[in-house]
Structures are given as structure tokens and as C-alpha cells.
Amino acid sequence: MKTILYIIQKEFKQIFRNKGMLPIIFVLPLLQLVILSNAATFEVKNIKFGYIDNDHTSTSRALVEKFNASTYFNVLTDFPSEALASSSMLKGEVDVLLQIPHYFERDLQKEKQNSLGVTINAIDGAAAGVENVYVTQILQSFNQNIKASLLQVSDKQIQPIAIETIPLFWYNKTLNYKTFMVPGILVLLVTMITLFLSGMNIVREKEIGTLEQINVTPIKKSQFIIGKLFPFWVIGMGLLTVGLILAKVIFNVPMIGSLPLLYFYTSIYILVILGIGLFISNFTDTQQQAMFIAWFFTVIFILMSGLFTPIESMPKWAQTLTEFNPIRYFVEVMRMVMLKGSGFMDILPQLLKTLLYAIIMNGLAVWSYKKTT
Amino acid sequence: MKRFIGFIKKEFYHIFRDRRSLFILFGMPIAQIMLFGFAITNEINNVDIAVLDHSKDATTKEIINKISASKYFSINQFIDREADIETIFKKGKVKAVLNFQKDFSKKLIKDHKATIQIITDATDPNTANTVSNYVNAILQQYQKGLNKDITITYQIVPQTRMVYNPELKSVYMFVPGVMTIILMLVSAMMTSISITREKELGTMEILLVSPIKPIQVIVGKVFPYIFLSIINAIVIVVLSIFIFKMPVQGSLFLLAMESILFIISALALGILISTISATQQTAMMISLMGLMLPVILLSGFIFPISSMPLPLQLISNIIPAKWFIIILKGIMLKGVGLQYLWKETLILIGMTIFFIGLSVKKYKIRLE
Numbered sequence: 001m002k003t004i005l006y007i008i009q010k011e012f013k014q015i016f017r018n019k020g021m022l023p024i025i026f027v028l029p030l031l032q033l034v035i036l037s038n039a040a041t042f043e044v045k046n047i048k049f050g051y052i053d054n055d056h057t058s059t060s061r062a063l064v065e066k067f068n069a070s071t072y073f074n075v076l077t078d079f080p081s082e083a084l085a086s087s088s089m090l091k092g093e094v095d096v097l098l099q100i101p102h103y104f105e106r107d108l109q110k111e112k113q114n115s116l117g118v119t120i121n122a123i124d125g126a127a128a129g130v131e132n133v134y135v136t137q138i139l140q141s142f143n144q145n146i147k148a149s150l151l152q153v154s155d156k157q158i159q160p161i162a163i164e165t166i167p168l169f170w171y172n173k174t175l176n177y178k179t180f181m182v183p184g185i186l187v188l189l190v191t192m193i194t195l196f197l198s199g200m201n202i203v204r205e206k207e208i209g210t211l212e213q214i215n216v217t218p219i220k221k222s223q224f225i226i227g228k229l230f231p232f233w234v235i236g237m238g239l240l241t242v243g244l245i246l247a248k249v250i251f252n253v254p255m256i257g258s259l260p261l262l263y264f265y266t267s268i269y270i271l272v273i274l275g276i277g278l279f280i281s282n283f284t285d286t287q288q289q290a291m292f293i294a295w296f297f298t299v300i301f302i303l304m305s306g307l308f309t310p311i312e313s314m315p316k317w318a319q320t321l322t323e324f325n326p327i328r329y330f331v332e333v334m335r336m337v338m339l340k341g342s343g344f345m346d347i348l349p350q351l352l353k354t355l356l357y358a359i360i361m362n363g364l365a366v367w368s369y370k371k372t373t
Numbered sequence: 374m375k376r377f378i379g380f381i382k383k384e385f386y387h388i389f390r391d392r393r394s395l396f397i398l399f400g401m402p403i404a405q406i407m408l409f410g411f412a413i414t415n416e417i418n419n420v421d422i423a424v425l426d427h428s429k430d431a432t433t434k435e436i437i438n439k440i441s442a443s444k445y446f447s448i449n450q451f452i453d454r455e456a457d458i459e460t461i462f463k464k465g466k467v468k469a470v471l472n473f474q475k476d477f478s479k480k481l482i483k484d485h486k487a488t489i490q491i492i493t494d495a496t497d498p499n500t501a502n503t504v505s506n507y508v509n510a511i512l513q514q515y516q517k518g519l520n521k522d523i524t525i526t527y528q529i530v531p532q533t534r535m536v537y538n539p540e541l542k543s544v545y546m547f548v549p550g551v552m553t554i555i556l557m558l559v560s561a562m563m564t565s566i567s568i569t570r571e572k573e574l575g576t577m578e579i580l581l582v583s584p585i586k587p588i589q590v591i592v593g594k595v596f597p598y599i600f601l602s603i604i605n606a607i608v609i610v611v612l613s614i615f616i617f618k619m620p621v622q623g624s625l626f627l628l629a630m631e632s633i634l635f636i637i638s639a640l641a642l643g644i645l646i647s648t649i650s651a652t653q654q655t656a657m658m659i660s661l662m663g664l665m666l667p668v669i670l671l672s673g674f675i676f677p678i679s680s681m682p683l684p685l686q687l688i689s690n691i692i693p694a695k696w697f698i699i700i701l702k703g704i705m706l707k708g709v710g711l712q713y714l715w716k717e718t719l720i721l722i723g724m725t726i727f728f729i730g731l732s733v734k735k736y737k738i739r740l741e
Contacts, residue, residue, distance in 0.1 A: 020655040024662055032666050035685070039670045042415065042499040043680045063529075089536070090709050092699065108529070118533045123706055125541030126415045127677055132533060133506050139529055146529075160520040161481055163436075163512050164488045167505040169495035170462065177498050188666070196661055200654055288566045289394055291657045295558065296401040298665070300408060308675050309415045310500055318412035332465060339496040342463045 003219055007227025011201075015231060025197070025235065026242075029189035033182065033243055034250055040181040040308065044130040049073040050094040052085055055104035059146070063100065066142050072134050095121040096131050108146070171339050178251045183334040184307040186243040191327055192298060194236040194270055198229055198277030199294040203287050225366060229274045236270040237263070256341035265333050265347065268354050272326045275361030282368045301327040329354050380585055380593040388597050398563070398601060399608070402555045406609050409551045410617045414543040415675065417503045421467045423450040425458070428477040436489075439515055440471070445507050462494045469493040469504045481519075537706045548613045549701035550674030553694045555609065556632070557639045557668055560602050562660045564595055564643030569656040572647075587736060595640050602636040622708025631704070631714075634721050635697040641728035642693070648735040668694045696720050 016022065049067055053060050068075045076094060079085035088094045099117035108114040118135055122128040172179055205211040214224065240263075247253040277294070284290040303309070304318065305327040311319055322328050329350040336342035344351075389395065422440070426433050441448040450467060452458070461467045472490035474480070480487040491508050493501035538545045568591070571577040580590050610628070613619040621628060643660065650656040670676060671685065672694035678686055689695050696717040703709045703717075711718065 018652070018654075020651055021658065024655065024658045028662050032662075035688075036666055036670045039681050039685050039689075040676055041680055042676065044677065046679045048679070090703075090707050090713055092703075113528050113530070115530045115532050118531045120533060120535050122535035122538040122541055123702055124546050124677060125538060125543050126417075126546075128535055128538075128541060130503075130506075132535075133510075135531060135533070139531055143528055159485050160523050161485050161516060163481070163516050164486060165505075165509055165512060166488060166490045168490055168492045169498075169501055170458075170492060172495035172498060172501070175495060175498035175502060180497055185666075192662060192665070196658060200657065204654065284393075286394075287653050287657065288570070289397060291562065291566065291661070292394070292397045292401065295562065295661060295665075296397070296405070298661075299405060299554070299558075302669070303409055303413055308669075309413055310417060310420075310497070312420060313414050313416050313418040314412045318408075321408075321412075335496055336463070336465050340463050340465075340494070342465065346463045346465065 003223045004227045004230075007219070007224060008230050011228060011231045015235075025193060026239070029193055029239060030242060030246060033185055033189055033246060037178055037182045037185050037251065040185065041177040042126070043175075043177065044127050044134075045072050047073050047131055047134070048076060048093060048095045049098070050076045050079055050085060050088060050096075051098040051100065052079045052082065053100045054102045055100050057105035059105040059108065060100045062145075063142055064098075066138050067098070070134070070138060089119070089121060092121075096135065098135075179253050179339060180335065182247045182251050182253050183338050184331050186240070186247065187327060187330045187334050188302060188307065189243065190236050190239050190266070190270070191273055191301075191330070193239060194232050194273045195277050195294055195298065196291070197235070198232045198274045199280045199290050200287050201228060201232075202278065202281035203284055203290040206281075207286055221369060222366065225278065225369065229278065232274055232277075233267075233270050236273070237266065240266055253338060255338055257337035257343065261344060261347070262334070262337050265337075265351055265354070266330070268351070268358055269326065269330050271358040272354060272361055275358060275365045276326075278365035279361060279368065282365060282370075301325050304328070305331050307331050323353075326354065326357055376585055377589050377593060380589065381596050384593055385597045388601070398559065399605065402559065402605055403608060403612065405555060406548070406551055406612055407616070410544055410548055410613065413547050413551075415546070416541075416543055417500055417507070418445060419447050420445060420469065420500060420504055421450075422446050422448050422504070423452055423458075423461055423467045423470045424448055425452050425455070425470055425472045427475045428473055430476075430478040432478040432481060432487075433473045436473075436512070436515060437471075440508060440511055443507070443511060446504075458492060465494075467494070468497070468500055469508075471508070544617045545619065545702075545706055547674075548617055548619050549698050549705065550672065552606070552609045552613065552701065553635075553672065553697050554668055554674060556602060556606060556636055557694050557697075558660070558664060559605065560598065560636055560639035561643040561646065561664060562657065563598050563601070564640045565646035565650070565656040565660050566653055567598070568594055568644065568647035569650050569653050573652050588733070591644060591732075591736070595644065598640060599633075599636060602640070603633060606632045606636065619705055621705050623704035623710060627710060627714075628701075628704050631697070631700050631718065631721075634718070634725070635693065635700075638693050638721055638725040638728065641725050641732065644732045645728045645735070648732050667692060671695065673698055690720075693721060693724050 015025075051064055051067070053064065064075065064078075067073045073096070079088065082099075085094065085097055089097060097119040099119070101116060104114060104116065118132075120128045120131055169175060202211070205214065244255070248255065276297070280290050280293050284293065304314075304322050304325055306322070307327070311322055311328070314322070333347050333350050336347060424437055426437070437448060440446055450461065452461065452470070455472075458470050461470075470492040472492055474488045477487045489512070491505050493504055495501035535541060571580065571594075581587060585593070610632075614621060646656055646659050650659060668674075671678070671689040671692045673689070674694070678689050678695070681689070700714050700717050700721075703714050707713075
């Protein structure tokens with residue numbers, strides 16, 4: 001025990017001695033949490049909207065006015081020609097384009113039906129889908145208005161059947177993205193810091209040659225590993241604490257569930273990450289190699305965690321792969337406990353899998369760590 | 374010059390000797406692009422929905438069938454009480470519950486109106502909103518069928534064209550993004566680490582007292598990495614064309630030139646990082662912790678920049694990856710040339726010059 005305490009002391013000293021690293025470990029992640037959480041939104045607003053009005057009647061003007069009044073669209077310009085409009089689309093200045101044909105109003109009154117062209121930049125397919133929904137909604141309400149104003153006595157109206165839908169958004173009435181993203185990004189920062197630091201730490205001793213010196217001391221393998229990794233576990237928990245405080249103070253993210261439960265889960269989760277870090281350092285010779293491998297897995301873990309894009313939309317084989325992704329479980333637990341108040345029994349599957357992961361990973365790491373003599 | 378070429382040769386040997394690092398450098402990006410190209414999508418598919426049906430009559434059954442037939446939803450749970458909703462939401466698998474009111478069919482016939490509640494777990498606002506919209510669209514269709522004997526008057530019907538990506542493939546959105554992220558991070562990390570390493574091990578001193586000029590030392594160190602990154606870029610482009618069927622509507626030559634420009638700008642950023650870090654650890658943490666999240670979040674790779682708060686939209690302009698993604702999408706999907714992309718290209722050139730200039734200024738011959 002005493003030996004371990006000495007090693008822990010040495011590690012802490014080394015971490016806090018390095019003035020260049022301190023801001024990177026503590027300030028940079030939290031700064032990113034505060035700033036970048038605002039960027040992670042799938043909302044579609046400020047849509048760049050242009051139109052070509054070939055009709056110039058009160059109806060066509062009223063239609064454009066409808067788009068102008070909507071909060072989603074920024075009405076840009078009335079393009080005099082198709083050519084100018086499509087060139088503007090190529091430049092990326094316009095994403096949704098409305099083409100109002102000649103005799104639009106006249107035909108509408110005569111035929112009681114009319115069509116107009118809508119062109120949508122679909123490179124971002126999901127956003128294009130949402131833009132299409134918005135356009136349809138505006139046209140529907142416009143249709144209601146003209147019906148009311150143009151309906152003649154001769155038009156007999158039978159009352160159509162209507163199925164009314166009432167959307168209810170639980171746990172997040174205002175559809176605020178930040179409450180969803182802040183816990184997720186916090187997970188990411190805690191993970192990245194603990195993984196990178198632990199992954200590089202032992203390799204560094206190898207590279208500098210000091211590992212040899214430790215190997216000839218009477219320190220046992222387990223003492224050395226525990227002493228090495230414990231400081232990073234503390235740093236991870238510390239980051240989580242400060243991050244949760246920032247989430248509450250700055251973003252007002254709800255904390256419905258039990259805080260001790262969250263800490264209990266995190267304490268196990270960080271062990272998984274430290275195990276992975278140690279495992280990486282055992283199989284690499286230089287910090288550069290260790291870093292690249294850590295980066296490789298981090299990018300995969302991040303993008304396959306359901307943090308930014310939904311897991312259930314992935315193909316089946318990819319969903320199976322995410323079962324091996326620790327970040328996935330932490331993101332789920334964090335969001336469930338904080339936002340929905342899920343309890344111990346609700347997160348039990350994630351908890352058990354994480355625990356199993358921690359045992360296997362650390363077992364492998366300790367087993368593969370050799371005190372070469 | 375001869376000395377300089379000799380130095381470059383040495384650097385090449387240095388890199389190619391380390392088989393394991395080479396494998397990591399080439400194998401990993403390939404693995405990533407394969408994985409992400411197939412797996413990542415921001416569409417909504419197969420969302421788990423539960424049903425709370427208070428009527429259980431012919432109409433509600435028909436509506437449930439319609440919804441479960443769509444590829445967006447899978448209905449696999451029927452609950453009997455309002456109280457169960459909270460329980461299943463807390464488990465986290467089911468994302469929405471459809472709540473049909475009592476006497477649904479009777480109400481439709483008698484009052485011409487009946488109500489469905491779409492209750493969503495809105496902790497994920499995007500899924501919640503999309504589920505609401507899709508269920509609505511399906512119900513609208515169903516309603517049309519019920520009303521087909523009634524002539525609808527005064528209707529404006531939109532004729533919608535989806536341009537540049539008519540099939541709405543999300544691969545078109547993600548492949549350019551993944552390519553950008555890989556090139557950016559790999560290039561910046563490699564250079565920052567390899568230069569800092571010389572500093573940390575003390576060999577930089579030796580290089581600086583040699584007759585090779587400091588600028589030559591830097592160029593010589595970076596040169597092999599330019600070469601490696603270009604090979605990486607070629608592999609990624611070939612994969613995206615043949616495996617993900619990414620079109621290249623525009624000029625391949627322009628694509629190559631722009632990629633080289635972007636690689637050089639990322640390497641220059643790496644050099645800049647190495648001038649401000651004393652140890653490899655610092656260099657790595659800056660390139661990883663400092664670059665990874667901003668590049669993923671502010672480049673338009675996943676989240677639309679135009680929806681972000683204004684300050685962040687302004688900050689996104691200093692992310693080189695943002696401009697390169699615009700260029701890639703422009704050449705590959707829109708098929709435009711320089712006359713449409715000159716602005717983005719100039720910005721990248723400007724950034725590269727700025728990074729290099731700053732590095733040269735900061736580059737201290739004497740190491741503290």
C-alpha cells in the first residue's frame with residue numbers, strides 16, 4: 001500500500017509539474033463543452049430561400065409573403081431568371097427555390113388546382129427532408145386561406161374526415177438540443193482525456209528509458225499499474241464533476257435521476273477506458289504509435305456511439321458492432337439518468353456490460369504487461 | 374541542395390523503417406472510411422414505437438398496420454395503461470407511443486374527427502420531431518384515401534425536385550466529411566509529433582548545428598508526410614468512388630489539386646503546433662483534444678452550420694475543414710469548377726500561408 005501511495009504521489013507531481021499540460025487537461029475540455037455544445041443541433045432554420053415569380057399577382061406575392069413570415073426561411077431574392085437562380089444554387093447561396101409559373105393566379109381560379117416548382121438542395125438528405133416538410137406546411141395553410149377567400153356558393157363542400165394528431169414531447173417540451181448534447185459531449189471529454197493520458201503515460205516511460213529503471217526496483221506489477229492509473233481515474237472523476245456543474249449552471253440541464261448512481265457508473269466506466277489505455281501502451285513502442293491507435297479507436301467510438309447520429313438507423317451489423325463500444329453505454333446512461341430519471345434497474349444492462357468490459361480489459365492489460373528483466 | 378536531398382532521404386528511411394506505424398497510418402483511415410461510409414447516417418430508420426390503443430377497432434388496426442409497414446418504424450409493443458409509458462421510456466428502447474382515443478371509428482363516422490396522441494421521448498429532440506412529422510405524413514396519406522370521393526378545391530400542389538442528391542443518400546454527406554477529418558487529423562498529428570519528438574529527444578539541437586538551414590530541416594521533415602497523405606487521399610477517393618458510388622461530377626484534376634492544398638494546410642497547422650509545444654505529449658494533446666471536436670462539430674460534417682448560433686457560425690470560418698468540405702461537395706456532387714470555388718480555395722491558400730508564416734516567426738533556433 002505504501003509503495004502504491006508513493007507511485008501515486010510521483011505521478012501527480014509529474015502531471016502538475018508540466019505547466020504546458022495543465023490547461024490542456026482541465027481548461028480545454030471544459031471550454032469546448034461550453035462552446036461546442038451549442039453547435040450540435042439538427043434543427044433546420046435560417047434556410048436560404050429564393051424564388052422566381054413569373055406571375056406577379058396578388059396571390060403569388062401573398063405566397064412569398066407567407067415564406068417571409070415563417071421563422072424557418074430567410075427570404076433572399078426574387079431571381080429574374082432560372083439561369084441566375086440555378087447558378088446561385090451552385091454557389092451555395094440558396095438551398096430552397098420556389099418557381100411560380102406564369103398565369104399562376106388565373107389558372108388557380110379557373111382550374112381550382114395548380115402546381116408550382118420547388119427545388120431543394122439535397123446534399124444533406126436529412127435537412128432536405130425537413131425543408132420539404134416546412135414547404136408543404138406553408139402551402140397547406142396557404143391553401144386553407146385561399147379556399148376561404150375564393151370559395152363560391154356553387155362549390156358544394158362535404159365535410160372531409162380528419163384525423164387529428166396531438167404531438168406531445170416528453171422530458172424536453174421545447175425540443176432543446178443542448179439538454180441532449182451537453183451530457184453526451186461531457187462523456188466524450190472525460191473519455192478522451194483519460195484515454196489519451198493513460199495510453200501515452202507508460203509508453204512515455206518506455207520511450208525515455210525510465211521504465212527499465214522501475215523494472216529493476218522491487219515494485220510489483222500490480223502496484224505499479226494501480227499507482228500509474230489511479231491519478232487518471234481521479235482526473236476523470238474531477239472532470240465529470242466540474243462538467244456536471246457547468247451543465248447545470250450554464251445550460252440548465254436537468255438532473256432528474258440519482259447523482260450517486262451516475263458517479264457509481266462512471267467510476268466503473270473510467271476503469272474500462274484506463275484498461276484500454278494500458279492495453280494500448282503495452283503493444284506500442286513509441287508515444288506516436290500509441291497516440292495513433294488511441295485516435296483511431298476514439299474516432300470510431302465517437303461516431304458509432306449514438307452521440308451524434310442515432311444507432312437504430314445503422315445497418316444491423318453496425319448496430320452489433322456498437323455493442324463493443326464503451327462510449328455508447330456511457331452516453332446512454334448519462335442521458336437516461338440525467339434527463340429521464342432512469343433508475344438502477346433501468347440501466348442495469350448497461351452497467352453489467354460495462355463491468356464485464358472493465359474486468360476483461362484490465363485482465364488483458366495486466367496480463368500483457370510484462371516486467372521484462 | 375545535395376545535403377538537403379540526403380536529409381529528405383534520411384527522413385523517408387526513418388518513416389518507412391517503422392513498419393508498424395506505416396500500417397497504422399494506412400490501415401486505419403481505410404478501416405474508418407469503410408466503416409463510416411456504411412454505418413453512419415443521420416436518417417431516422419427502424420424507430421421502436423409502442424401503441425396504446427383504447428379502441429382496438431378496424432380503423433385503428435389499419436392505421437397501426439400502415440405505420441408498422443413503413444421502413445421508419447417498427448411496432449413491437451402494445452401497452453394497456455397510460456402509466457406504462459413512463460416505464461418503457463425509462464428503459465430507453467422505445468422512442469414514441471401512439472395513443473388512440475376511445476371509440477376511434479365511431480367518432481370518425483359520427484363527428485368526422487378523431488384524435489391520436491403522438492407521445493415522444495424528446496430527450497433526443499431530432500428523433501422526436503422526425504417521428505412526429507413522419508407519423509403525420511402517413512396519417513395524411515391515409516386520410517386522403519378516406520376522402521377520395523370528395524373533390525378538393527383550390528389546391529396548390531408542389532412539384533418538388535431534390536437536386537445534387539435525388540436519392541437522399543446520406544453517404545454523399547458523410548464521405549466528404551470523413552475524408553476531411555482523416556486527412557486533417559492524420560496530417561496535423563504526424564507533423565506536430567515528429568518535429569516535437571526531435572526537440573524532446575534533443576536531436577533537434579544536432580540538426581540545427583548541422584549545415585542544413587532551419588527552414589530546410591522543417592521542409593525535409595514534412596516532405597515525406599506530404600507524400601504519405603497524398604497516398605492516403607488517393608486511397609480514400611478511390612474507395613469512395615468504387616465502393617460508395619460517390620460521383621465525381623467535376624474535374625478530377627481540380628479535386629487532386631485542392632486535396633494537396635488542404636493537406637499542406639493541415640501539415641502547416643501541425644508545424645505551428647510543434648512550435649508551441651515542448652513535449653510530444655503536449656503536441657499530441659493539442660492536436661487531438663484541440664482539433665478533434667472542433668473539426669467534427671464546426672465543419673458542417675454532421676451538423677448544418679447555418680442552424681448554429683451566429684458567434685459559432687463566425688468561428689466556423691477559421692476551421693480549414695469547413696472550406697474543404699464545401700470544395701469536395703462542390704466538385705463531387707455539384708460538378709462545379711474553380712469559377713464557383715475560387716473563394717474557398719483562396720481562403721485555404723491564405724490560411725496555409727498564415728500558418729507557415731506564423732511558424733517561421735515562432736520557430737526558435739535556440740531551444741529553451
